[in-house]
Amino acid sequence: MDDLKSKYLTQIADAADEASLEDIRIAAVGKKGEVALKMRELGKMTAEERQVAGPALNALKSEINSALAAKKAALADAALDERLRSEWLDVTLPTRTQRRGTIHPISQVTEEVTAIFAEMGFSVAEGPRIDTDWYNFDALNIPGHHPARAEMDTFYMHRAEGDNRPPHVLRTHTSPVQIRSMEATGAPTRIICPGGVYRADYDQTHTPMFHQVEGLAIDRDISMANLKWVLEEFVKSYFEVDGVDLRFRASHFPFTEPSAEVDIRCSWEGGTLKVGEGDDWLEILGSGMVHPKVLEAGGIDPTEWQGFAFGMGIDRIAMLKYGVPDLRAFFDSDLRWLRHYGFAALDVPTLHGGLSR
């Protein structure tokens, strides 16, 4: 029996492939194999002999079977290894290209601004791009003769012959949305109004269309000090800095009183803006306490309510934050520009995740 065992284990070990292994299996533990034949001989044995030979034969059978299984696995492994050795790809080849879409900086920055002001309770109001001259001017305390009208480079809409209404305008600022919003909701209110505005001007730093965001907060006791805090918080959050100096400078806008232009402390080094440090001041927005006449135009009683308004250029703060040099390129749709200055689809600005990355 030991002969049998060593014979087959040797054969199994030497088997070169699965076919010869099968031949060995049939010869050894098949129905007519040598082990089976030995099993048949058990019947002729005495009970004592059988008690010894039976288990030994069973052990032999299982040992051979295990050896067969192990060898089969080893052969399969070897075959797989052999196949894989021939399977080689140049993984430095480029992939199937996937287009990478981008979000325009104006959209991105509008979302950033919205996220910050939403946290302070401001909702987003919208209004028409073509508006009446009443909403764009008169309601904002800019009567027909006011020099600010001439200075605004207003685009006027064509008037048909016989239509003697004053021509509509392309809104020169987002401020008319203040009036429409006040009419719609009354006081108290907190809104921002982002969107496109238009002025007939085109040069290095001006485009006939650009984007503003207007802010308006009306309540019983809102003061200019609240305005300053809101803007300080906004600037810190938007520029993602820990602290920032804001300078309020007296100025004049027909729709606010008192009015202030707001500068932020910054430094320019090698053309790079750093907010919150340095000795330069950068003008970023205009603001003030809403003029009583403007509140009246919006249907709000100025003896009961007061509040602040501010307006800044979205394109401008986008340029400052992201280092975009030329305003005109915003509207040129140059693919190289869109890819360079654009943002990924999933770069949704949030206050918990951060505005930029």
Added chain:
Amino acid sequence: MKFTLSWLKQHLDTTASVDEITYALTDLGLEVEGVEDRGAKLADFTIGKVLSAEKHPDADRLRVCQVATDEGEKQIICGAPNAREGITVVVAKPGVYVPGIDTTIGVGKIRGIESFGMMASEREMELSDEHDGIIELPSGEVGDRFVDWLAENDPAKVDPVIEIAITPNRPDALGVRGIARDLAARGLGTMRPNPVPEVEGAFVSDITVSIDDDTLDGCPAFFGRLIRGVQNGPSPAWLQDRLRAIGLRPISFLVDVTNYFTYDLNRPLHVFDADKVAGNLRVHRAKGGEEIAALDEKTYTFQPGQMIISDDNGPESIAGVMGGAETGCTEETVNVFVESAYWDPIQIAYTGRALKINSDARYRFERGVDPAFTPVGLDHACAMILEHAGGTASSVVSAGAIPDTSRAYRLNAARVQSLVGMEIHESEQRQTLTALGFKLEGDMAHVPSWRPDVMGEADLVEEVARVASLTKLQGKPLPRLTDGVPKPVMTPIQRREQIARRTAAALGYNECVTYSFIDQASAKLFGGGADATMLENPISSDMSHMRPALLPGLLQAAARNQARGFADLALFEVGPAFHGGEPGEQHLLVSGLLVGRTGPKDVHSASRPVDVYDVKADAEAILSAIGAPAKVQIMRGAQNWWHPGRHGKICLGPKKVLGVFGELHPRVLEAMDVKGPAMAFTLWPTEVPMPRKAGANKGALDISDLQAVERDFAFVVDAEVEALTLVNAAMGADKALIEDVRIFDEFIGGSLGEGKKSLALTVRLQPKDATLKDADIEAVAQKVVEKVTKATGGTLRG
């Protein structure tokens, strides 16, 4: 508005530095736009003394001078006739840049003799046109800087020029005295008196003035004096210096006087050559069509109602805007009529705008000069004329009356605290207002006549706050509207806009923001270009009409990119398009454009030309993202800028169009110079119905553990039969059991014959109660075949 430091100091007694003054101006709301330090270019010139001057051995006109300088004795060759021993001079040593001759001095040899510098003339230092010889200073120590000497002895020459921006509410700051008043209120000095000069009226003017009754609202008051026997000519040097410093060209004394008081006291004046005035002056309204040759050498035609000053010959002045050339003063003028009038700001603004004249007079009158100062300003000018040009003045000729602008508002000291949030003591508030010229009676503040902008209590607060400095304002938290976590603020449509935008970007499109106006030809291609959407004053014909759609802007962007060598483009825009010219006649669109291939050619041969199914997939993905229902109809018959056979409208019923996708019409591409074909989609996010259910609950998930079964079918149908018809028919075979029907193959023509095609579809069956038996499956399959053949007239392919 420009002025020099010494000009300011004429009105303001101050020791403040230029930096202190400019900081205060900006802080007060008079924003400094620039300071021109005219001394800077002379900083390196020093004072020297000529110790000896001898004739150059080889040149008659040159002298070899030994000059004492801060660096010891220097030899300088000089050609000036006045170069002689003992005079104090200005020296430019080697290395010094001389602006008047645009040269940097070096060490040189002149006719064989070395020269170590130059002695300068006034012209060489751009101080004046004087070049008859080198400067001889009456005083000065050797080695001192020449600019320091100038600052002490002739400060007007090196005075810094300060330029400030004036907001429309501050006409009073259009005069140097008004600026000084603001600074004095801030505490930067005290106002110097500016007494009203006494002008003796020696005779009665033979030119009189009248104002028509219908013109008194536009010209409430007119004052004038005739001055006889003046001698016009160049202005005195100090006056020329001042005008030049602020960028005005001195013309002649009589003209310069009017310019001077325009800037000094914000009092525009006009001078007529009295000998050229025929008869008397009359202020009246134009009938329309009258012409005048004005001082700017242009001829203007009056429109009806505009104000004119006429004499017997006709119009002699565009009232309050610009004088006429005919009666203008010249060097020969000996008799002059000086005008000081008050004009209504609104009428001047309209006239100036209509005639397109930007003059100093219009600029000031339309912002509002001080009406009460009208006769006073006249006498300031007349006194100066009499002093410098001689002559005798008539008594005052006048018409109309100074309008009463007196008004007062209550000073509520607490209002500064409640509106601005600064604590300023009442006494300080009163002091500020007083310094600005307000008269306080009890708590009523009477507004000075030069402040037309102050029209209410809030203006008093503004004055107090700006003088106190808003820079000192401390921020104060704005309380939250509600306690706790803030609520979301965006409207459903705003959310849709954001999701559509980010989905398009995720699908590989680059977002563009294009102008809202385009050229008429492009607008017409997309159903726009009508007069209602036309701009009255476009900046160019490329931007003449409001866009009727986003696609023309995207196509123009594509053409520009193709011209730069980028052929494969995926562009999109989200924004308004305009269907009319009234407020609100705009609608939100999302448009995408694919041109070229899906990508650059690649080793996997994956790149292929973009096709209609690309934009269909993207349109569907965006619609799905913004909550459009999955079950939609695809219809044909969209507008004519789409390829007639290769587009589809995504609809909920025939009238509810959510979007259109397809290939753009080749004629449109050709007209817009885009190399096609081009695929596009346009979506109307506001058309997507709002979800009916409120709340975030998604409902329970209804799934079965029983195995789903798929069966494939192929039908031969007419080529015009649409796949969606098959799908809908198959879906209808068993609404409970059929979960999904997908088309997976299309085969056109070939063995099927002309006009036929085969469509293959997979039907997925999902049992819910019991495992499907062959008989169940067979029954459904039969119904599918029945339904499809009935709906399409096709046959099951064997």
